[in-house]
Amino acid sequence: MMLVVRLGFLDVGWLDVLDITVVSVLLYQIYNLVRGSVASRVFVGYLSVYLFYLVAKALGLHLLTTILEYFISVGALALIILFQQEIRRFLLLIGKSTNIGNNRWVRRWLLRQAEQPEQQTPLRPILDACKVLAAEFAGGLLVLQRHDDLSKVADSGEQLDAEISKPLLLAIFNQYSPLHDGAVLIGEGRIRAARCILPVSDDAELPASMGFRHRAALGMSEASDAAVVAISEETGRLSLATNGNLDVNLSLHDLEERLQRYLAAPKA
Numbered sequence: 537m538m539l540v541v542r543l544g545f546l547d548v549g550w551l552d553v554l555d556i557t558v559v560s561v562l563l564y565q566i567y568n569l570v571r572g573s574v575a576s577r578v579f580v581g582y583l584s585v586y587l588f589y590l591v592a593k594a595l596g597l598h599l600l601t602t603i604l605e606y607f608i609s610v611g612a613l614a615l616i617i618l619f620q621q622e623i624r625r626f627l628l629l630i631g632k633s634t635n636i637g638n639n640r641w642v643r644r645w646l647l648r649q650a651e652q653p654e655q656q657t658p659l660r661p662i663l664d665a666c667k668v669l670a671a672e673f674a675g676g677l678l679v680l681q682r683h684d685d686l687s688k689v690a691d692s693g694e695q696l697d698a699e700i701s702k703p704l705l706l707a708i709f710n711q712y713s714p715l716h717d718g719a720v721l722i723g724e725g726r727i728r729a730a731r732c733i734l735p736v737s738d739d740a741e742l743p744a745s746m747g748f749r750h751r752a753a754l755g756m757s758e759a760s761d762a763a764v765v766a767i768s769e770e771t772g773r774l775s776l777a778t779n780g781n782l783d784v785n786l787s788l789h790d791l792e793e794r795l796q797r798y799l800a801a802p803k804a
């Protein structure tokens with residue numbers, strides 16, 4: 537192995553540098569995922585036990601080492617159960633950034649699919665409906681699909697495939713409508729479905745005042761590249777979730793600008 541430096545008795549090669557860099561990046565990502573949650577304390581506790589185990593092993597304390605070994609192997613299983621939400625988020629993050637089937641060039645050159653002209657979603661009727669829903673404190677949740685496939689979300693609700701219109705959106709979110717609960721999915725220039733169930737975010741930093749509508753908006757934006765508009769039933773406030781960020785209390789003008797910018801941005 538090619539040497540980079542020799543530190544006394546320690547030879548450091550390029551592979552060691554690569555190894556340490558990859559482990560550091562992974563540990564940093566894990567820290568980011570568990571930061572602020574109860575799981576972070578469990579994680580630190582587990583690491584402490586592991587360090588204690590290494591010390592006991594180095595000192596040759598056989599009985600203690602055996603007990604800690606059992607504890608650590610059972611603990612690994614417990615960690616998977618405790619961290620299931622974080623592991624899911626981590627895998628979703630990887631899946632999102634390596635979703636090659638969604639990549640334009642892969643689709644075009646490898647899968648030999650003809651490039652479909654993207655259907656533009658008309659924003660005007662959506663914004664007009666949001667304005668009324670906000671003014672009337674009716675509440676609403678609208679998912680605006682971009683490139684990611686949201687068939688599962690569509691399947692969770694009632695299929696519509698209707699033209700996007702302000703009166704139809706208002707009719708859906710009318711409190712007496714059987715479709716008003718859940719989210720409306722808008723994609724490919726159509727209202728695809730209503731009454732859809734969205735994944736709920738478990739972000740510990742979201743204020744307690746935010747209920748499940750806003751958690752669902754954030755969750756959907758964490759799991760896909762969709763833009764999600766939430767209209768609060770309690771306050772009439774407009775919020776927009778994109779890429780795992782929730783912008784709250786937006787004016788209609790701000791919402792329009794952000795939506796236009798986000799939907800027009802090229803695919804990451």
Ligand SMILES: Nc1ncnc2c1ncn2[C@@H]1O[C@H](COP(=O)(O)OP(=O)(O)OP(=O)(O)O)[C@@H](O)[C@H]1O
Pocket residue numbers: 675677716717718719732733734735736745746747748749750751752767768769770771
């Ligand atoms: N996971 C979800 N998927 C789709 N819709 C949801 C989900 N969770 C909540 N909703 C919708 O949000 C509505 C309101 O939920 P909740 O009152 O908990 O949210 P909130 O954020 O406090 O909203 P508001 O500010 O409007 O009161 C529900 O009746 C439902 O229609």
